[in-house]
Amino acid sequence: MGVGIEVTGLNAWYGSTHTLHDIGLHIPANRATALIGPSGCGKSTFVRCLNRMHETNPIARVTGSVKMGDVDIYGGISPVAIRRRVGMVFQRPNPFPTMSIYDNVASGLRLNGYRNRRALDEIVERSLMQAALWDEVKDELKKKSGASLSGGQQQRLCIARALAVDPEVLLMDEPASALDPISTSKIEDLIFQLKSQYTIVIVTHNMQQAARVAENTGFFLNGKLVEFAPTTKIFTNPSDKRTEDYITGRFG
C-alpha cells in the first residue's frame, strides 16, 4: 500500500542552472504515474528530487515542498531515512557486481542491519517473485553474481532489490530504455501488477509505454510541468498545444 505524493512549488538548480521551475502536482497513491517529455526537460531531475537523490551532487539545490503521505521529505528528515522509504530503479541496470543474486536483493535490508536469516530468505523469494525473476534464478541464488545475468534479468533484479525494502513509493527512471523489447514487455507487465501495492512513478521516453501502464501522465518541457492529467486525456485530447505537438511528434 503506497502513499500519495503532493508536490508544491518545487524548484531545482544544478549550480546556477535553474532546471526545475515551480513544479506542483499530486501523484495519487496506488497508481502508476508516467512522466513524459523530450530529452533534457527535467523529468529525471524531478524524479530524483522525490527521493532526494538530486542533492547527492554537491552543486545541486532544491527548494519547495514534497509531501509523501503526511511527511514533508524536505522538512528536516534526513535524506537517508527518505530513501529507505522510496525505491528507485535506474535507467541502466546496476546490480552490485561483487554480490550474489541473493545478496543483491537482500542488500537493502542486510546493510541496514537486518539479521533474521529466515525472514530474509522469505523476503528475497517474495521480492524475486514480485519481480518475475524467481523461476529463472531460484536454483542459483547464492552462486551466481548479480552481474552475470542478462540485461533484462539484471533490471528485474534491481526491481526486486528495490521491492525488498517494501518502499511506499517506487520511482523508475526509464527502466526499460536500455532493454530489448521482450524484457521491456516483461517489465511493463510487472508495473501493471505492482501498482496495486505501491505508488509508481515512471519516467519514460516511450509514449506507448506511458499509455499502456499509467493512469495519469505528466508532460514536462524545459523544466516546467506543462500538463498533468489522466493518460487517456493526455493522449487523445490534451489541453495544451505544446503537449499536442509533442504527442504528435512535431518535436522531441
Add this chain to the structure above:
Amino acid sequence: MASIAQRPYEYEDRRRSLRILQSHFVTGLAVIATLLVVAPLVAIFAYLLFKGASSLNWAFFTQIPKPVGEVGGGMGNAILGSGIILAIGSVLGVPVGIAAGIYLAEFGRGGRLANAVRFTADVLNGVPSIVVGMSVYALIVMRQKHFSAWSGGIALGIMMIPTITRTTEEMLLLVPHPIREAALGLGLPNWRSVLSITLPTASAGIITGCMLAFARVAGETAPLIFTAFGNAFWSHRLDQPIAALPLQIYIYAISPYDDWHRLAWAGALVLIVLIVVSVALVRYAAGRAVLKGAT
C-alpha cells in the same frame, strides 16, 4: 639542372628519399636505444641467476651467517627480519593509505584540500628513502638510544602511505557511478555505501596497489641503515636491531670476503624473485580487476 619550377617532381623525389632515409635512420637509433635499455636488464638477471642460484640451498633460508672465514651459512635471519619489518610497515601503511585514498575519492572530488593532498602525496613519492629513515631515526632511535625493528617498520610504513593513497584513489574512481547511486538509492548511509559497496567493488585493484607498494619498500635499504640497523643473529624482538634482506646484501656486497659476496648474490636473487613475482601478479590481477570491477 632545370629550375625547381620547371621540374618540381624530381626535386621533391630527391628530397623525399632523403627524408625517408632520415626516418629509417631514426628508427634504427630507436631500436639501438631500446636494445641498450634491455641489455642491462638481461645482464642483471643473468648474473643474478648465474651467480646466485648455485648458493640457494636449504641452509641459505634456514641459517644465519657464519663468522668470517667459515664457509656456508645463510640469510635466514635477514629474510625473517625483512618479513617482520614489512609486516609492521604494512600495518601502518595500508590502513592509513587506503583511508586517505577513500578520502580523496569519496569526499574530496575537486576540493582544494584534496588537490593539495594529492599533489603532496605525489611529491612525497619522490623523496629519497634515506631522508625518511633519518627522520625516523631522529624521532625514535635517537630518543630511545637504540636501534629497533619497529622503527624500521615505521620508516617503511611511512613510505608506503603516499603510494597506496594514490593507487587506492585511482581504483575507487574506477567504480562506476551507477553502483554508488544504487547504494544511496537503497537508503544506505554514506559510510555503509563506501565500506560495503564501493570498497569491495574496487578491492582487487586496491590490493594490487598495496602489493606494488609492498614490493617497492621490500627492496629498500637506506631507511633501514639507521633504524633497524641489522643483526647478525636470529632476532624477532621488535625493540632490538634486526636483520633485513636488502641491508644484509649491502653489508656483504661491500665486504672484502668472497663467501659473503656469494651470499649477497643469492640474497639478491631471492629479493628479485619476490619482487618480480609481485609485479607480475599485479599486472595480471590488474587486468582482471579492470574487467571485473568496471562491469
Add this chain to the structure above:
Amino acid sequence: MEPKRAETTPPENSEKPIDIALATARGVPLEVLNREIGVEQPPSPFLSPVRLFLNSRGDAALTDRVFAGLMLLAALSIFAIVIFILKELIGSSQLSLHAFGWHFFFRSAWDPVSGDFGALPFIYGTVVSSLLALIIAVPLAVGTAVFITEMCPRILRQPLSFLTELLAAIPSVVYGLWAIFVLLPLLRDHINPFLIKTLGWTGLFSGYNLGNGMLAAGVILAIMILPLISSITREVMTAVPSNQREAALALGATRWEMIRVAVLRNARIGIVGGVILGLGRALGETMAVAMVIGNTPHISKSLLDAGYSMAAVIANEFAEASDDMYRSALIEIGLALFIVTILVNALARMLVWAVTRGAPARAH
C-alpha cells in the same frame, strides 16, 4: 504471475515475541497481527514490519560524520609526514646550522676529528653524477619510448613495456651489487681505457682508473632512472590524440617527421616533466651510488676520480657518527637533500600534470 499468498495463521504463542517481519513475509495480514499484539490499525501510510524495522533505524548522521572525519585524518597524515620530516631534520641539525650557517654548503672541509664540516664535495658529486645520468639516460629513454609507442610491432609492445617496468622494480642495492662486480670491471678494463685514449685531452678522463668514481655512478644512475623517464614519456606520447598523427601523415610526412612534429612537439612539456622527475630520483639515489662512487669527499674534474654524494655520505657515515656535531652535519645534508628533491619533484609534477590535464597521475 501472482505473488504467493499464504493462509492466515494465528501465532502459536502470544507471549513469545513475534517476528512480525517473518510473519508478514509469510503473508499474514497486518490486521491479524495487530489484533494479536494489541495495536491499533496505524494510520496511513501502511506500516509493514519491514517498513517498521527500517524506520526504526537511525539516519546514521553521527556515524557518517565520524567516518568522514577518520578519512580526513588519514588524508591529513600526508601533510603530517612532510611536517614531521621537516621538524625532525631541522631540529636535529641545529648544531651544525648554527656553527656553519649558509657557508656549510660552500665549504669543502670534511674532518670529523676536528669537527670541521662543509658540504660542497657532496653537492658537487650529487649534481655531477645526476647530470651525467641525465645525459646518458634521456636520449635512451626517449628513444625507447618512441620505439615502443610508435614504431614497434604491436605484439612486442606489452613485453617491452613490461621489461622496462621491471627495470624500475629492481632495488637500488641489487643495482649496486651488480655494479660492483660487473659494471666496475667492465668500465675499468674496457670502457675507461678507451675513453682515456680518445677523450683524455679534455681532462675529463684522467687520473687513476680503478673502475669506480663519478662515471660509474653516472652510468648506474642512468640505468636506474631510465624506466621512470621512459614510462612518463610513453604516457604523454599516448596522450597525444591520434588525429594529430593522422594529420601529419596525411600531409605526406615520413614516420619520423610525424613523430617529431605531431607527437614529440605536443608532448614535450610532459617529457621535460618526466626528465625532471628522473633528475629528482637521481639526486636522492643512495645505495647504488654509495657502492660505486668511491666515497671520497673530493672535487675533481676527472670523471674517473672517486667522489661522494649527499645521499651516499649519509648512508656510509651516519651509523658511525659518534659526536653530535658530526651527526648534525649529516642531518643538515639530509635536510638540504629533502628540500631540493621536494622542489624538483613539485616542479616536475606540475609539468606532467599540465600535459595530462589533471588526470590522476599514477604513482610512479
